[in-house]
Amino acid sequence: MREVELVIIGSGPAGLCAAVSAASAGASVLILERSFRPGGQLIKQTHMFFGSESQYASYRGVDIADILLDKIGEYGDRIELMLNATAVGFYDDNVISVLKDEKEYFKIKAKSVICATGAFEKSLVFPNNDLPGIYGAGAVQTLMNVYGIRPGNRVLMVGAGNIGVIVSYQLMQAGIEVAAVLDAAPRIGAYLVHASKLARMSVPILTSHTVKEAIGTDRLEAAVVCELDDRFQPVPGTEKRFDVDVLCISVGLSPLNELLAMRGVEMKYVPQLSGSVPLRSENCETCIPGIFVAGDASGIEEASSAMAEGYLAGLCAAAKLGHVPDDFESRRSEYLKQLEDLRSGPVGERIRAGMKISQL
Amino acid sequence: MDENTIICRCSDVTLKQIRELISQGYTTYDEIKRLTRIGMGPCQGKTCGQLVLREIANATGRNIADLSFHNIRPPVVGVKLHLVAEEAENNEE
Structure with a gap:
């Protein structure tokens, strides 16, 4: 040996x-x-x-x-x-x-x-979380920055920490639309310099929001998000739908x-x-x-x-x-x-x- | 809704299954593993581990830091058996 x-x-x-x-x-x-x-x-x-x-x-x-x-x-x-x-x-x-x-x-x-x-990467629990089109942020970065492959056309990012915000910006640099960035926390976790880049590009960063469910049959077609109260419980009636083909999970x-x-x-x-x-x-x-x-x-x-x-x-x-x-x-x-x-x-x-x- | 929520993507175990087992009194990771195969697929529990422990913690009121995960054993990824056998033959001690 x-x-x-x-x-x-x-x-x-x-x-x-x-x-x-x-x-x-x-x-x-x-x-x-x-x-x-x-x-x-x-x-x-x-x-x-x-x-x-x-x-x-x-x-x-x-x-x-x-x-x-x-x-x-x-x-x-x-x-x-x-x-x-x-x-x-x-x-x-x-x-x-x-x-x-x-x-x-x-x-x-x-x-x-x-x-x-x-x-x-940590994962997130929501209905239909196994649909193709739902990625970890690391996988999106690997596809895009190592292999040069577009993960999709329109992305909803879950997680406004440094990784979520940086990957969102990299997606935009690659010509991919970022519909919004969500975070369950009441404030943005990322450093201001990174978050500001997205704000300047008019990407909404929705704090106190989470994914309620993913929608699609063979692959992701949309995601429904909702607001969270100060005890991280969903607020009824606050649901919003985003038509996206990529849901990128960056929750730590x-x-x-x-x-x-x-x-x-x-x-x-x-x-x-x-x-x-x-x-x-x-x-x-x-x-x-x-x-x-x-x-x-x-x-x-x-x-x-x-x-x-x-x-x-x-x-x-x-x-x-x-x-x-x-x-x-x-x-x-x-x-x-x-x-x-x-x-x-x-x-x-x-x-x-x-x-x-x-x-x- | 829990039926379509996957906790263990290696073995397609749902949140509904996990919650039912916990309510029946299976409140350790090891017990749920033996009944569902969570933690026995390609990821060896790296995806589902914290999710299942959090469900157990929420249901029992215990702190997640006090709950035990399963024993970790080799190999951490799949290895073809013929490779293991060949290594053993070449490396007899």
Whole structure:
């Protein structure tokens, strides 16, 4: 059985940064990526990021993936990136079973593992929610921005958080009409800069609204929405019908970390982090020594914090394997400082509360 | 309306079925899984998990954070049995 010093599962922002960080410290890294293309959600992000320079503010997500992949290339002798390779099992002796190209199945033994598996889209419960034409926002982005396929002609977006609002704008850039954006919450969750773009294009954003039902026989033909009161109960008589062929659901993400749960890592349901997450130390290490977590798999945040966590987890995993760079402490403090800054202020209040509960 | 509302899209389990089972006293994810196959399809409960737990929480008045999900076991996606058999033959220990 092949033995590897450090296996990183996932090549999104967290996984790529973890690989660069660990390899720069001297570790040998194998990245397992289930898709045919590395970069995770970054490759679907055609908008510019903001924030600070260390998280590539003012670059487009898709370009950040290229920057990180160039860095991976610089450590070509120490990082192997295996594509179309899904980690399907994670066992007590740190053996990982891998399904590659859907036709090869083999096992790898890792000394250390960083789980950077990202997130899974939440779904919504309403009548006829299985009609063709009803998509998650991630699927719409994949079709449009990775494969260049129009998901439909007229879209109703459910969810006015950052993803819902950004994907709505991307749909319009692709020449697709966005009938309206709904959100059950009484206010828009997205950052003002993103929401304002839609407002300037005269797309109505209906807060305190939800989907009452989808209508159609073989595929989606319309959606009926209604208002919600302050206890999130439907208000009778407020129904409105939108004739649309796409209903895009963007109601949040759950951490995807089933491999850690299977390995026996202690998990906890933390609502502030949007689901069940592994308990971990400040260095992103779980209760099992040598097993780390980074990015959305440890709790839903943004790509910027996923990158900072990736750098931190990669550095600390390498150090634990005996690759302690001379500047270990200064790098570690720098990444912790970046995370503290990203989670500061009123916007980060929820995340800070979640982090507190999920610390070992 | 609950008849056309899908909770588990892998096995076509509806909200109506879930609510009926809960009202009959099946108030754990594992019990409902054994009766309906929720969580046993391609997504392994990633879609329906939180939806079913929320229904249980609403019906029983318990906090969703205190409810347990099912045990997660490999493989997380479907693997053809002949591939598993071939691996075992090549990797006898």
